Amino acid sequence: MSNDWTSRRAAAVPRGVAFGTNIFAASARGSHLTDNEGRTYIDFAGGIGVLNVGHNHPRVVGAVKAQADRFLHTCAQVIPYESYVTLAERLNRLAPGDHAKKTAFFSTGVEAVENAVKIARAYTRRRALVSFTGSFHGRTNLALALTGKVKPYRVGVGPFAGDIYKALFPEDDSEAAVAAALASLDRLFKYEIDPAEVAAVIIEPVQGEGGFNAAPPAFMRALRDLCTREGIVFIADEIQCGMGRTGKLFAMEHFGVHADITTLAKSLAGGTPLSAVVGRSEIMDAVIPGGLGSTYAGAPMAIAAAHAVLDIYESEGVIGQGERLSATIRAFLAEAKKKFSCIGRIKGLGSMVGVEFVSPAGEPDGAMAGKVQAEARARGLILLTCGVHGNIIRFLYPLNTDDATFQEGLSILSAALEAATQGN
Template sequence: MTDAILHTRNRSADTPSFSNASIDARRIAATPRGVGIGFSIYAQHARNAELWDVEGRRYIDFGSGIAVLNVGHRHPRVLQAVEAQLENFMHTAYQVVPYESAVALAERLNRLAPGAHAKKTAFFTTGAEAVENAVKIARCATGRPGIVALGGGFHGRTFMGMALTGKVLPYKAGFGPFPGSVFHVPAPIPLHGVSVADSLRAIEHLFKADIDPRQVAAFILEPVQGEGGFHVAPPDFMRALRALCDQHGILLIADEIQTGFARTGKLFAMEHYDVLPDLMTVAKSLAGGMPLSGVIGRAELMDAPAPGGLGGTYAGNPLAIAAAHAVLDVIEEEQLCARAERLGLRLKQQLQSLREHVPQIADIRGHGAMVAVEFMQANGQPDPAFAKQVQQRAQAAGLLLLTCGTYGNVIRFLFPLTIEDGVLEEGLAILAQALRG
C-alpha cells in the first residue's frame, strides 16, 4: 500500500465526521482518569513531523509520541517493511515458533551497541518490560537483590518501574507498597544545587546506612534523564559510577529507552562517555511506532536466567521486528545521527537568541536533538506555570510541545529527526512567538 493511497484513504468520504469535543466527552465517560491526556485533540492522520486532527487541523509534532518517532510518522521504509511481513505471518510467539528476522535484529543490535565484548539481546514489548527484565537479569547474574536508581529518573509504570522511578506524582501516588531492595540517591544536577560530589557522597552514605554494596546487583540510570527534565549525566559522574561498580562487583544498567536510536547525535547516548554499561534497555524509537523493546548486555550476564525465565507472548512481535530493521536502515542511510546534531544546534541557537526577551529561561541543555529548556521565576524557583502557558500558546498556533521535569517547568523537544527543514523553521517561529507571549 503506497503512501499516497494511505493518505487518500485517511481523507475519504467514508470516514465518520467527529469533533474533538465529542470524542473527548466519550473518552471521559469510557476511560479512567488515571490515563492522562496531554492534548484533547484526536489524531486522524499523520506524515513525518505533521499531524492532522479529526477536525482537519494541522499540527507540527515536536513530541513524536514521546520520542517514539525518530524516523517520523509513517516513514515509507517502515510501512513497506511491515506490509511485507504481513504477507508472511503476524504472530507465532517467538518462544513457540521463532523466526530468523528476530535473530538477525539481535545480531545487528549486538554489533551496534557500545563495546567490543560479546553481547546478546532479548526482545520484549514495552520499555517497562525491558527495565523489569534488566533487573531480573542483574539479580540472577549477581545473586544480589539491591538496585540503586537516581532521583528524577523514570523507568516505567509497572511496580518495579514505579519503585525505580524517582518521582512520586503522578506515577507512584496511591500505588504502594513497592518492591523492596530499591534505593535512590540524588542525581547530579548543578542547576538544582546537587553536584557530582554530592551524589557520590549520597552513594557512600547509602552503602554505610542502608545496604551493603556486596548486596547491590545494579545501578540503573538514564544517560539523559527523560521525564526528569533532560538532565545529562556528567562524564565524571559516569566514570565514578563505573569505578564504584567495578570495585564492588555491581552491574551498570543504562536505560536508553528515550535516548536511543540517534536522538542524542549518537546511536546510543552511552557513546558520549568513555565507559561501558553492562546492560542497556531500549524501546521507543527502536521500531518506528510499533511496540518493541529489548535488553542488550554482556553475553555471560544475559545467559544467567534459565530457559523460560525471559520472554513474553508478544515479545519480539514479527511486525515490530520488521519495522526495527527498517528504522536502523533509515538511521544509517539518512545519516540521522549527524542530522540530530544539526537540528539540535539550530534549536539551541533559536532558544539562545530568545534569552534576552524571555527572562524565565534558566537553562538550555541536551545532546543532539534531545534538547530541553527550563524555566525559573525571578526568585530562582521553578516556573511550571510559564512552561504550561508556552505549551498552550504553541498548541493554539499549531505546534505540539511536551513538558517534563520534577517540577513540570521544562519543555522538551523531540521532533522527528527526519523533519523537513521548512517544517522545522515553521515550528521554531511558532515556538518563538509562544515564548514571547
Template sequence: MTNAELSERRSAAVARGVGVATPLFAQKAKNAELWDSEGRRFIDFAGGIAVVNTGHSHPRVVEAVKNQIDHFSHTCHQVAPYENYVELAEKLNAAAPGDFPKKTMFATTGAEAVENAVKIARAFTGRQAVIAFSGGFHGRTFMGMSLTGKVQPYKAGFGAMPGDVWHVPFPMAPHGITAEDSLAAIDGLFKADVDPARVAAIIIEPVQGEGGFYPAPPELMRELRALCDKHGILLIADEVQTGFARTGKLFAMEHHDVAADLTTMAKSLAGGYPLSGVVGRAEVMDAPQPGGLGGTYGGSPLGIAAALAVLEVIRDEDLCARAEKLGDTLKSRLSSMQNEVPELADIRGPGFMVAAEFIDAEGTPLPQMATAVRDEAMERGLILLTCGVYGNVIRFLSPITIEDEVFAEALDILGDSLRAAKAAQDARADAA
C-alpha cells in the same frame, strides 16, 4: 466528529488514570505533521514521546511491516522462532556500546525491558538491591514505579513499592546538585543503608527523560563504572528515551568513555511499533534459565521488521548527524531569546534531545510558564510536552526526519509562543 465530542466519549469509556497531554484526537500523521479529527494541522514536537525519531509512517518502515504481514504476524518466538528476531539481535549486539561479546532479548514495552534487566542482573549477581536516581523514569509496572524517582503521578495511590530499591540525587546543575553530590549520596547509602555486596545493579538514564532532560555528567558515569567494578555491581543504562539517534549517537552512552553492562531500549527502536529489548554482556544475559525471559508478544515479528528498517533509515539518512544539526539550530534559536525571556534560564541537551527550563531571578522554578508556552504553542499549531521534577521544563522531541521548512515554521511558532507566555507572565506579576 469534533475533538470535544470525542473527549466526552473518552471520559465516559476510558479509565481516568490514562491521562492525555493534548485536547486533540489524531486522525492522520506523516513525518513531523499531524492532523486532528477536525482537520487541523499540527507540527509534532512530541513524537509520541520520543517514539518516532524516524517520523510518522516512514515509507521504508511501513513497507517492511507490510511485507512481514504478508508472511505472518505472530507465532510467539518461544514457540516457533523466526530469522528476523535473530538478525535484529545480531545488529544490536554489534551496535550497542561496549567492546565485549553481547546477547539480546526482546520484549514489548520500555517498562518490560527495565524489569527484565533487573531480573537478569539479579540472576547473574545473586543479589537483590538496585540503586536508581531521583527524577528518573523507568515505567509504570511495579518494579518500574519503584525505580522511578517521582511520586506524582506515577506512585501515588498504588501502595507499597517493591523493596530493596534505593534512590540518590541526579545531578541538576540549575538546582545546584552536582555529580559529587550524587556520588556522596551513594557512599552514604553504602555506609548507612545497604551493603554494596547486596547491590545487583545501578540503573541510570544517560540523559534523564521525564526528570527534565538533564545529561549525566561524564565524571559521574566514569565514577559509577569504577564503583560498579569495585563492588561487583552491574551498570544498567536505560536508553528507552535516549536511544536511536536522538542525542546525535545511536545510543547516548556513546557520548561516554565507559560502557554499561546492560542497556534497555524501546520507543524509537521500532519507529512506532511496540518493541523493546535488553542487550548486554553475553555471560550476564545468559544468567536466567531457559523460560525465565520472554513473553507472548515479546519480539513481535512486525516490530522486529520495523526495527530493522529503522536502523537502515538512521544509517542511510545519517540521522545522527542530522540530530546534531537540528539540535544546534534549536538551541541557538532559544539562546537568542533569553534577553527577551530571561525566565528561560537553561537550555541543554545533546543532539536533538533538547530542553528549555524556566526559573525566575530568585531561582524558583516556573511550572506555570512552561505550561503557558506549551498551551500557546498548541493554539498556534505546535505540539510540545513539559517535563521535570518541578514541571518547569519544555522538552523537544520532533522527528529527526522533519523537513527543513517544517522545522523553520515550528521555530517561528515557538518564538511567538515564548513571547506570548512572557507577556502573560509579566501581566500576572503586574496584577499581583
C-alpha cells in the same frame, strides 16, 4: 467534533490515563500530524520520543506491510523467525563495548527494565537495586519503585517493591554536583545497604521525565568504576535517550565507558511496540531457559519495523540531521533567553533538548511552561513538558525533520513565547 470525542473519552476511559491534548489524530507523516477536524500540526513531541525517524516513514510502513502479508504472530519462543535473530545480531554489533553481547526482545520499555533487573539478579545472586532521584523507569510496580519522581506516577498506588535505594542524580555538570552525587552513594553504602548485596545500578544517561538532565561524564566514569569494583551490574536505561536522540546511536557513547546491560524501546521500531535488553553474554545467559520472554515479545511486525529503522539510520543521515537541528534550536533558545527572563537553563544532550522556565525569583515555573505549551498548541505546534516541577519544555521532534518545517516550528514557538509572557 473533538468536544464530542473528548466527552466520550472521559466517559469510557479512566481518569488515570491522562491525555495531554484534546487533539484526536486522523493521519500523520514525517513531522506533521492531522487531526479529525482536518487541522495539521507540527509535532515536536514525537509520541514521547518514539518517532525519531518521523511518523509513518515509508520504509517502516513498507516493512510492516510486507511482514503482515507473511505472518502476524507465532510467539517467538514457540516458533522463532529469522528476523528476530538477525535483529539481535545487529544490535549486538552496534551496542557500545568490545565484549560479546546477546539481546532479548520484549514489547514495552518497562518490560525491558523489569527483565534487565531480573537478569542482573540472576547473574549476581544479589537482591538490592540502586536508582536515582528524578529518574523514570516505567509504571509497573518494580519500575515505580525504581522511579525517582513521585507525581503523578507513585501517588496512592503503593506499596512498592522493596530492596530499592535512591541516590542523588547530579544537579548539573559541575565538580560540586558530581561530588555531592558520589557522596550520596557513599552514604547509601555506609548507612543503608552493603554494596555486596547490590545486584544493579540503573541510570538514564539523560533523564527524560526528570527534566532532560544529562549525566556528567565524570559521574558516569566514577559510576562505572564503582560497579566494576563492587561486582555490581551497570544498567543504562536508554529507552528515551537512545537510538540517535543524543547525537550518537547509543547515549552511552558520549561518556567513554559502557554499560553491562542497556535497555531500549521507544524509537527502536518507528512507532510499533518493541523493546530490547542488550548486554554482556555471560550476564544475559544467567537466567535459566524459559525465564525470559512473553507471548508478544519480539512481535514479527515490530521486528521488521526495527530492521527498517536501522536501515534508515545507516543510509539517510538521520543522526547528522538531528545534530544540525540541535544546533539550530539551541541557538534559537540562547537568543530567546536574552529576551525572555522566564527562560532558565537549556538542557539535555544532542537533539534531546529541554528548556527550563523560571519565575522572577529564579524558582521553577511550571505554570509558565504550561502557558507556552498551550499557546504553541493553539498555533499548531505540539510540545511536551517534563521535570519534577513540570517547568521544562522538552523537544522530541523527529530527527529527520526538514529545515523548512523546523523553522516554521520555531516561528510558532517564538510567537507562543511572546503571547505567554505578555503582561509578565
